[in-house]
Amino acid sequence: MDARWLILADDLTGAADCAIAFRRRGRSAAVTWGAAVPDPSIPVLSYDADSRARAAEAAAQRHAALLERLHDPERRLFKKIDSTLRGQPAAESAATLAHLRARSGRAFGVLAPAFPGTGRTTVDGRMRVGGRPLEEAEVWRRDHTYASAVLGAMLASAGIRSRSLTLPTVRGGRLADALAEVAAGPEAVAVCDAETDDDLRRIAEAGLAATPWAVFIGSAGLAHALAASGSTAALEPVRIAPDRRGSLLVVGSLAEVSRAGARRLLTDGAVVHLPVAPETLLAADGPSHLATPIAARLAAGQDVLVEILLAGEPDMRLGPRLAQALADALAPIAGQIGALAATGGETAAALLTRFDIHGIQLADEIEPGVSLGLTLGRLSIPIATKAGAFGDADSLTRIRDRLRRARTEGNLS
Template sequence: MDARWLILADDLTGAADCAIAFRRRGRAAAVIWGETAWDEEVPVLSYDADSRGLAEAAAAQRHAALLQRFHTAGRRLFKKIDSTLRGHPAAEIAATLAPLRAVHGHAFGILAPAFPGTGRTTVDGRVRVGGRPLEDTEVWRRDHRYETAELGAMLATAGLASRVLPLETVRGAGLAGALAEAASVPDRIAVCDAETDDDLSRIAEAGLAMDAAPFFIGSAGLAHALAASAPPQGLDPVRIGPDGRGALFVVGSMADISRAGARRLVAEGAVLHLPVTPHTLLADADGRAGLAAQVAERLAAGGDVLVEIVLAGEPDMSLGLRLAHALADALASVAGEIGALAATGGETAAALLTRLEIRGIHLADEIEPGVSLGLTLGRFSIPIATKAGAFGDADSLVRIRDRLRKARTEGSLT
């Protein structure tokens, strides 16, 4: 199997961590967003629909329009959803059906959101994180739109029929038959349990072998399984010239693990920590100017800077997008001093890159599960690492710093 792929994602970090699966197997892959022109020759194109913060109807409409713009019969579709069901996955999945029928004459989806490398699994059609029900976790308490993490119930909110294929089916000899039976009902989604990477590999293999090509729905765990179904190819390493400017780290995610990572990075002692409050970002022009001046001075001298949005008490999630754009505006003037960039949280990364007139990422490597490394495309080209806020551990930002430092000093991203 040497298919070309279109990955349609609901946020930037997800678009990157799915596409990097194919880059690691030797397939050229790029992430784009907005009105960026795209190269038909790129085997794996990942588009950030930036739909997680939209209203449900708007998210669905955006996905339908993007499929009409990008999807062709020559590309398989991977619909990336959040592994913890944030955003509007049900409505977005439903919105893909009509455009797919227009291209292929049918639409059958295989949903497997598990990402075992980051502790996300699916058992009995329900999402679990670190072995616990998703409903018992921080991310669900902080940000959820569905009443339950049961995937069939989630799909039903958008009028979608589904059939759960439990672990015994996924691991047994009857998986291909079960998928064929599920596909016999128009517009039905097969919900596949998975606890391990091997489970996902079995799902990918069986789905790719179907006569009527399905579309796949999931996170980076399934993307890695699909990418591994083809023989690895040779691809030249991505290289750049050495750069004496410092790296800018931006932490906008409210996830506890991102905050722990910021504390660990500060404790290492080699980064200037600049916490910034919502008041400064939204109502203090002098404070924003002072922030930019400090960042620019440090980066120009070759030092690393960590800018962290800090909130007191329980975070107000409704401010997330406003804060991301306000921070992007505050940092726009330092663009020429940035030697490398790392951003945690899809909204933060998308807002900052768009404001810096970056329109895409040429992917190079994966630092760890869920953390992609590449070169920016657009106004300038620098190494960039993106990480979903809830992925990784307390040392993830330290590992990202070390990898970006190697890229800047040695000129190699692989």
């Protein structure tokens, strides 16, 4: 029988892009957050801990509390971390290991954050993006927690002892033995190199074989490898009544690739562009002018792109306030949206929570890191979520096209 899983992520897009790996192989999977009570009958539960922006101690406490509430010993545990090490992956991993140790007296982690489908790899225990050190990437310059992208050093910052397993070990045919040896020793985590999906397949299979109590720590690349280790069934279609209302696409991420995607989307003239400046969002009366034109365009079947404009070097501290202000501005027209797309986990979480949505029934993956599902709660509409730095300049166009097909044809699968 295929294993049941609990995925604990630090943001919403990560929760979705890991769980969709299992859905693509025919298993029912759902994402939830907040005070929602997950359906225990669903084989793959993915929960957004909303801890990306928290300090290390607060993130660890959040994970400890959620694990006490959500973790069923009959479920294998996947701790999702960001493939560019944003947030507090070390503190959260330490809390996860402590939870397992307190529950069963033992804990061992298999760490493999690589996501080759999005250009993130691990070589000699260090994260790389596009073949170059992570420290040279835009995402690291804009937002990082640790002094370097060396995974062993990251874990050590939270008091976790680890051993690095390099590519020759990963590919050498005795990886399960190597993992079992680490699990039997003083190290709590095996740090695994991976450059390809095949490397991640080896890690997943060896990790499952080496120790039945291992917690897997990684990004969606490892989740896909773990999902592939089980059986594959035909996807049960996710269908809805066709809807002629337009799609709302919201770009709140600071990543340049999302901004490039917005510019590319505008070139075909098929969306209405409504940019909004941060100072407008944060003004006392907010962007009250937005709701009426958006509602009219959506009712006419037009797709609308709402973009938070940026100028110069963005102030990262404003991110949560901007996302919440935009969500408040759009809440009055939530019931008039035919489909929704959001780039950036913070933006997606703020919108969905404000719209009284408490979960997502996952349906399919549009491209690596971009999931498609059906919202659960006050609204039941197609939704696509994308981490801001994932994809390329055409990703937002592909998302728009897929949402248009989903809402007009009534088929999300």
